Amino acid sequence: MRRFLILLSLFFLTSCGRVNPDIKGELSENIERIVITNTRYAGRYTIIDKKAILRFKNKIIRANKASINSNLDPDFVFDFYSGNKRVASFKYIAKINDKEVANLIDEKGNLYNVSTTIEDEFIKRLLKVSKNENVPEYYVSAINLIIEKIGAKDSVIAVDLKKEVMTLRYLTSVDIKEIFEGINKNGVKVVLKDSTKNYDYLMILDTKKYSGNRVEAEITVVDNKGTKVLYKLEGNYKDKWEFFISFK
Incomplete structure (x- = not known):
């Protein structure tokens, strides 16, 4: 033994x-x-x-x-x-x-x-985790707001992050995937653009300024007919993100 x-x-x-x-x-x-x-x-x-x-x-x-x-x-x-x-x-x-x-x-x-x-x-x-302050919440809140604005239900939204630099630099690919694919509102499934060719809406994110508690961004939404709408967002964080949104 x-x-x-x-x-x-x-x-x-x-x-x-x-x-x-x-x-x-x-x-x-x-x-x-x-x-x-x-x-x-x-x-x-x-x-x-x-x-x-x-x-x-x-x-x-x-x-x-x-x-x-x-x-x-x-x-x-x-x-x-x-x-x-x-x-x-x-x-x-x-x-x-x-x-x-x-x-x-x-x-x-x-x-x-x-x-x-x-x-x-x-x-x-x-990876300076402190630099990621409120970043996941920013993306989730902003995308949920746009989902409401476009009235999307039971559909697939592909998110294009090619213009996102300052907010993603201290996140890993796994972090990014979990943030976006964890969004589920009104039966809408959010995926990263590079992971699929089949979607109902394309959402192009372009964060212009970010400080942890203040953000300025532009989000372009393209539907499956090719119609584009550009939304301008200004947001402040106080326990949660609150946005002022306008069209451009």
Whole structure:
């Protein structure tokens, strides 16, 4: 019985520490620095400490192959350097907990899932949560208001976020997806534009100014006949968002 338990423990430890040979091959050279870049703003963090590099690298080479592509935009890019030569680069999508879903993608498009504990190495430096003050509430309140204005019911609204920069820079793709796809008013389903081609309305968001408790924005709504209506919003936050809305 004791021998069985020892063998079982060894098997468990070996499984937990299993190295991915494909990734290990990409990182076979001596890694001298790792540059982590936030894809939504010019935020960059460079790891040069040898112990930190080894710890980060050991997590990457233990990534498992993933079968599901989330199709979310990457939040970060990991670049590995030996001297001045970049030897490997990976795209990373934060906050994905499902081990079947890819959160790490190499330059060839191969899908992997790496432990989210890797975020402990950099996320607090590159995601300033305090900068997100009232952002989710702003989007939910503004979109619900527009849904009421256009009288949408039991329909699909695709949201275009290409012009959104200042309000999304400190959110992850998972955060963004959860904020918008969590909206459900009058049977209306809200989806991100890049995730579907079938929708009844297109809503183009353009936040002009945002300070956490004050916002100025333009929202263009296009129906399935191609008719466009542009709404101008000015809002203030006092326990909740209150908007003044006009047409342009």
